Structure formats: C-alpha cells, structure tokens
Amino acid sequence: MSRKLLNISIPVISVLLGLLAGAVIMLVSGYDPIQGYSAMLSGIFGDEYYLGETVRQITPYILAGLAVAFAFRTGLFNIGVEGQLIVGWIAAVWVGTEFDFPKVIHLPLAVLAGAAAGAFWAFIPGLLKAKYRVHEVIVTIMLNYTALHVTNYLIVNVLSDKQDKTENIAETASLRSVLFENLTDLSRMHWGIIIALICAIFMWFILEKTTTGFELKAVGFNQHASEYAGMSVKRNIILSMVISGAFAGLAGAMEGLGTFGYAAIKGGFTGVGFDGIAVALLGGNAAIGVVLAAALFGGLKNGALNMPLEAGVPNEIVDIVIALIIFFVASSYFIRWIISRLSKKGAK
Amino acid sequence: MDLYHILQIIVPSMIALAAPLIFTALGGVFSERAGVVNIGLEGLMVIGAFVSIVFNLTFDEQLGAWTPWISILAAMLMSMIFSLFHAVASITFRADQTVSGVAINLLAVGLSLFLVKKIYDKGQTDIIKETFDKIDIPVLSDIPVLGKIFFSNGYYISYIAILLSVAVWYVVYKTPFGLRLRSVGEHPMAADTMGINVYRMRYLGVMLSGALGGIGGAVHALTVTLDFSHSTINGQGFMAIAAMIFGKWHPLGAMGAGLFFGLAQSLSIVGASLPFFKDIPAVYLLIAPYILTIIALTGFIGRADAPRASGQPYIKGKR
Numbered sequence: 001m002s003r004k005l006l007n008i009s010i011p012v013i014s015v016l017l018g019l020l021a022g023a024v025i026m027l028v029s030g031y032d033p034i035q036g037y038s039a040m041l042s043g044i045f046g047d048e049y050y051l052g053e054t055v056r057q058i059t060p061y062i063l064a065g066l067a068v069a070f071a072f073r074t075g076l077f078n079i080g081v082e083g084q085l086i087v088g089w090i091a092a093v094w095v096g097t098e099f100d101f102p103k104v105i106h107l108p109l110a111v112l113a114g115a116a117a118g119a120f121w122a123f124i125p126g127l128l129k130a131k132y133r134v135h136e137v138i139v140t141i142m143l144n145y146t147a148l149h150v151t152n153y154l155i156v157n158v159l160s161d162k163q164d165k166t167e168n169i170a171e172t173a174s175l176r177s178v179l180f181e182n183l184t185d186l187s188r189m190h191w192g193i194i195i196a197l198i199c200a201i202f203m204w205f206i207l208e209k210t211t212t213g214f215e216l217k218a219v220g221f222n223q224h225a226s227e228y229a230g231m232s233v234k235r236n237i238i239l240s241m242v243i244s245g246a247f248a249g250l251a252g253a254m255e256g257l258g259t260f261g262y263a264a265i266k267g268g269f270t271g272v273g274f275d276g277i278a279v280a281l282l283g284g285n286a287a288i289g290v291v292l293a294a295a296l297f298g299g300l301k302n303g304a305l306n307m308p309l310e311a312g313v314p315n316e317i318v319d320i321v322i323a324l325i326i327f328f329v330a331s332s333y334f335i336r337w338i339i340s341r342l343s344k345k346g347a348k
Numbered sequence: 349m350d351l352y353h354i355l356q357i358i359v360p361s362m363i364a365l366a367a368p369l370i371f372t373a374l375g376g377v378f379s380e381r382a383g384v385v386n387i388g389l390e391g392l393m394v395i396g397a398f399v400s401i402v403f404n405l406t407f408d409e410q411l412g413a414w415t416p417w418i419s420i421l422a423a424m425l426m427s428m429i430f431s432l433f434h435a436v437a438s439i440t441f442r443a444d445q446t447v448s449g450v451a452i453n454l455l456a457v458g459l460s461l462f463l464v465k466k467i468y469d470k471g472q473t474d475i476i477k478e479t480f481d482k483i484d485i486p487v488l489s490d491i492p493v494l495g496k497i498f499f500s501n502g503y504y505i506s507y508i509a510i511l512l513s514v515a516v517w518y519v520v521y522k523t524p525f526g527l528r529l530r531s532v533g534e535h536p537m538a539a540d541t542m543g544i545n546v547y548r549m550r551y552l553g554v555m556l557s558g559a560l561g562g563i564g565g566a567v568h569a570l571t572v573t574l575d576f577s578h579s580t581i582n583g584q585g586f587m588a589i590a591a592m593i594f595g596k597w598h599p600l601g602a603m604g605a606g607l608f609f610g611l612a613q614s615l616s617i618v619g620a621s622l623p624f625f626k627d628i629p630a631v632y633l634l635i636a637p638y639i640l641t642i643i644a645l646t647g648f649i650g651r652a653d654a655p656r657a658s659g660q661p662y663i664k665g666k667r
Contacts, residue, residue, distance in 0.1 A: 029463075030466075077446055079387075079446065128642070128645070128646055132645070132646045132647060134642075134646055135645070138589070138590075138593060138641070141387070141589070142586075142638035142642050143638070145586065145587075145635070146638045146639060149631050149634040150631060153630075157629075268578070268583075274450060274453070277447065277450050278454075281447060314465035314466065316458045316459075316461040316462040316465065317458070317462055318458075319454055319458030319461075320455060320459055320462060323451045323452075323455035324451075324455065326447060326450065326454065327433065327437055327455075330441075330444055330447040330448050331436075331443045331448075332443075333441050333442045333443070334440075
C-alpha cells in the first residue's frame with residue numbers, strides 16, 4: 001500500500017472504529033445504536049437550523065485545531081489552547097463592551113484583541129521553552145487553570161459589577177449575521193466561519209509557501225540541523241507558539257463575539273481546546289485536514305445534542321467516541337501493523 | 349480569633365484537601381519514574397471518584413460503616429484496569445504519551461457521565477450516606493498544642509496518604525524494584541541489557557499510577573464533594589501533576605507539595621472567614637499552585653528535571 005494511501009486510511013479507519021465502538025457501547029448499555037446514530041445525523045443535517053448550529057460548532061473547532069496543528073509542525077505540543085481560548089474570549093468581549101466605534105473599526109479591533117490575548121498567553125510557554133528549556137506541555141496545562149481562575153475573577157470584579165457574566169457586546173462588535181440567521185432558521189451561525197476558513201488558508205500559506213514556514217517546519221523536524229543551518233531555534237519556537245496562541249485566541253473571540261455575545265464565569269473548561277487536539281491529530285496537522293476533522297467533530301458534537309431528545313441516548317456517547325478515535329489515531333502503529341500484515345498475506 | 353484557633357481550622361482542612369493530591373501525585377511518581385508521562389491522572393481520578401460514589405450508593409445498606417473503605421478499594425481496582433488503556437496505547441502501540449493521556453481524560457469524563465445518566469437517569473448522583481467520620485487520632489491528639497492542630501478533626505485516610513508517601517519513598521529508593529523502575533525511566537536500553545523487562549516495569553508503573561489515581565479520586569469524592577457530577581474532579585488531577593513536578597518527581601517532595609497546594613486550596617475556601625486572609629482575593633490562592641510550578645520548572649528555586657526517558661516509547665533493538 002502506498003504511503004499516501006496509508007496516511008489517509010489511518011484516520012478513516014480510526015473514525016470507523018470509533019463509531020463502531022460507540023455502537024457497541026450503546027448496544028451493551030441497552031440503547032438502540034441505529035436509532036441513536038440516526039438521531040445524531042438528523043441533529044447534524046436534519047433541517048436548516050441544525051445545519052446552521054453545526055457550522056457554528058465547527059467554527060471554533062477549526063481554529064482550535066489549527067492552533068494545535070500549527071505548534072505541532074514546529075515540534076511543540078500546545079495543550080494550552082483551552083487557556084488561550086478563554087483569555088481570547090474575555091479580551092474580545094472586553095473590547096466589545098467597553099468601546100464605542102463604528103463597526104468597520106470595532107469588529108476587527110475586538111477580533112484582533114482576542115487573537116492578541118491568546119498570542120500573549122502562548123508567548124509565555126514559548127519564551128520559557130526557548131529560554132529555560134521548560135517543557136511546554138506542563139507550562140501550558142498550568143496556564144490553562146491560571147486563565148480559568150483569572151478570567152473568572154476579572155469577569156466578576158472588573159468587567160461587571162459583581163455579576164457572574166458581562167454585559168452583552170455592542171452591536172458594532174458582533175459577528176452575528178442576519179443573512180446566515182435567515183438562511184438557517186434563526187440558528188446562531190455567524191460570520192466567524194469565514195474567519196476560520198481564512199485562517200486555515202493563512203496557515204497553509206505560511207507553512208507551505210514562505211521562508212518563515214520552512215524554518216518553523218525545519219525546527220520541528222530537527223532542532224540541531226536547523227541551528228547548524230543558521231536558523232534561530234529560539235525565535236522559531238516563540239513565533240510558533242505565538243501564532244498558535246493567536247489561532248486559539250480567535251477561537252475564543254468567535255465564541256465571545258459570535259455565539260454568545262458575552263463572557264460568563266466558568267466552573268470548568270469549554271472543552272473546545274482539548275477537542276482541538278483531537279481535530280489536529282485526526283487532520284494530520286495540515287490545514288485542509290484540520291478543516292475536515294473539525295467538520296466531523298463539530299458535526300458529531302452538535303448532532304449529539306439531539307440524541308437524548310430523539311433516541312434517549314446520553315449525549316456523552318459522542319465524547320466517548322471522540323476519545324476512542326484519538327486512541328486509535330495515536331496508536332496508528334497498531335493499525336499500520338495490521339494493514340502491513342494483511343497486505344503481505346494478500347501478496348502471497 | 350487568635351492564631352492558635354486559626355491554625356486549628358486551617359491545618360485539618362489543608363490535610364484533608366491535600367490527601368487526594370498526595371495519593372494521585374504518588375501515582376504520577378510511579379508512572380513517570382518508569383518513563384511514561386501520565387497526563388491522564390485527571391481522568392483516572394474521575395474514574396476513581398465515579399466508581400467510589402456509585403459503589404457507595406449501591407452497597408451502603410449491606411456494608412454499613414465499612415462502605416467508604418471498600419468503595420476506595422473498588423475505585424482503586426477499576427482505575428487500575430482503566431489505566432491499561434494508557435499503558436497499552438503508550439507502551440505497546442507506541443502512541444504519543446501526552447496524546448494518549450488526553451484521550452484518557454476525555455474518555456473518563458465521557459464514560460462516567462454516560463453511565464451516571466444510564467444508571468440514575470440524571471446528570472449527577474445523590475449525596476452518599478456512608479461517609480468517613482472525622483476523628484481525633486488517639487494518643488497523638490493529646491500532645492499539647494500540636495495535637496490539637498495536626499491530629500484532631502481529621503480523616504484516617506488523610507493520614508494514610510502521608511504515611512504512604514514514606515512507604516513509596518522506601519519502595520522507589522531502597523528496594524530492587526524501585527531501582528529497576530527508575531532505571532527504566534532513565535535509560536531503558538541500559539536496563540534492558542541488564543535483563544530488566546522494560547515493558548513489564550512500565551506497565552507496572554502505569555498500573556500503580558492508575559491504582560493510586562483511583563484512590564485519590566475516590567478520597568476526593570468521599571471526603572469533599574460527597575456526590576459525582578461533571579465537576580467533581582475539576583483540575584485536581586492536573587494539580588497532582590503539578591505537585592509531582594513541584595516535588596521534583598520525589599515521593600516525599602510530592603507529599604510536601606501536595607500539602608502546600610492543599611493549604612492554598614483550603615485558604616481559598618475558609619480564608620474568607622479569617623482575619624488577614626479575607627483581604628487577599630481568592631484568585632491569588634487559586635492560581636498559586638500553578639504559578640509556583642511554572643516558577644519551579646524555570647529553575648529559580650532549584651532545577652526540577654524529569655526522568656530522562658520519560659515521554660519516549662521504548663522500541664527494542666532501536667539505538
């Protein structure tokens with residue numbers, strides 16, 4: 001089997017195995033898997049409203065997936081997308097509520113504030129990695145919780161008057177789209193999907209068509225060789241984290257300016273950042289793969305909401321399926337081994 | 349309120365909140381010392397909390413006062429089995445250990461909430477009836493001054509956590525098993541050439557972390573939250589990882605860090621009712637463990653280095 005075909009077949013097999021395992025779990029726990037999955041499908045494509053909501057869910061998934069994937073290409077594991085997303089969310093909402101500009105200035109400013117906040121939050125682990133060789137996985141995990149507590153504090157004490165959520169953002173900073181809402185039967189679908197797709201193209205362009213991208217990837221492949229070739233490993237590590245964090249911050253801005261229009265205190269994480277790891281992994285850390293994987297996971301997540309209503313199956317089944325898909329993709333050695341065994345037998 | 353009374357409130361609450369962190373961090377020590385990074389500790393705690401609460405609710409009438417203890421054993425066992433997912437993926441199938449750990453976390457939350465809804469038909473369980481009693485430790489609590497602060501109004505299980513860390517220190521540093529475990533985490537090829545079964549040691553390390561993470565989650569659920577919902581385990585696993593790193597991958601260090609983080613947590617909860625502490629916004633206490641861990645890693649307070657081979661799959665015969 002050719003290498004390219006193998007690279008595509010692993011995610012596909014993993015998804016199928018994941019869905020199959022989900023069906024088995026439903027069957028064992030006394031639910032009807034066919035009914036469950038058909039409820040899920042109608043929750044994804046059922047009518048215009050569901051479709052609009054699915055696209056809304058896909059939007060932050062694309063950006064979170066791009067964030068994880070971009071860092072991965074430089075050999076960095078940004079597990080802190082969740083934290084960068086939260087600070088991006090609150091920064092975008094802050095600009096959206098505090099200022100008063102015409103829309104052409106206000107909206108881009110709010111979106112960029114989200115990106116900048118995410119970038120800053122990712123700059124910290126980037127700097128520590130470059131300067132002190134501290135492993136970015138640990139630092140980003142720690143910063144996730146720091147972000148959660150700090151933003152909760154800011155929402156209660158700074159952005160509102162002891163309330164548990166901020167005011168709604170000004171209309172001039174909103175990503176809401178009357179066009180999309182009318183097309184999709186008043187779903188919460190917003191302009192963010194356009195921004196997400198532009199970012200995917202941006203990532204592809206940087207990594208594949210620019211010298212900067214070449215350097216970033218080179219550092220990912222071999223730090224010593226890159227250093228020897230005269231590239232600054234430290235600069236590239238920080239740059240990669242900053243761009244990754246900007247994507248994550250944008251994902252937060254999408255939630256703040258598009259879906260919700262405010263920021264509220266959180267008891268726990270949104271989960272989007274961690275699902276972004278699944279998206280990036282399944283998408284092979286490439287822009288187009290991330291978009292496709294985000295569409296799949298966004299669809300699964302949104303369709304899951306329909307499962308308790310129509311089939312009585314708890315929607316957590318989809319979290320199980322997603323987790324299993326990650327296992328299968330991560331254990332691709334196992335799948336490769338089976339495929340090579342099978343194709344050897346075929347050759348005999 | 350004088351200092352003596354304040355300490356009588358803070359210290360027992362610190363020890364109680366630290367116990368789950370200590371158990372779980374000791375689990376992390378076993379896994380990482382064997383060379384397997386375990387981001388999945390959070391998920392293993394979730395499984396432990398879930399199993400202990402469900403077991404407690406199901407068998408409390410038959411088992412009476414023994415229920416919480418046996419719940420912990422059940423949680424330990426199930427969590428150990430659950431950790432095999434991580435072991436198989438990251439040791440046998442050479443998956444990226446961090447990715448596999450993330451998957452463990454997602455799977456644990458998804459699976460336990462799915463089962464809660466399946467069993468109880470609602471998003472969270474009832475409050476358990478059989479809980480641990482708060483006790484004064486005999487003899488020790490009679491020590492003047494110190495007895496009232498350190499050995500009164502606590503749970504037996506919390507003191508077991510502290511004693512266990514000493515036992516783990518002995519096992520890891522003073523027994524042949526511990527030497528093998530550490531060698532597999534530092535230089536697996538050298539260990540292999542000396543006849544140590546690298547895969548077996550790593551499986552043991554991960555399973556021990558599963559067992560201890562399960563205990564940690566169970567203790568947290570049985571002493572702090574008393575029910576199971578999506579927010580029962582909310583970052584304790586990651587805080588245990590922080591404690592392990594802050595304690596420089598050493599069992600006693602992990603215990604000390606666990607106590608310290610327990611103090612920060614307890615101050616963030618009871619601090620509002622105490623003089624002096626009520627002027628500090630709780631947010632500083634909440635983020636203190638994480639910030640301190642980052643500072644510890646940058647080497648400002650003594651360099652913390654991970655076991656050398658942790659994070660790398662061992663492939664036999666590869667140089």
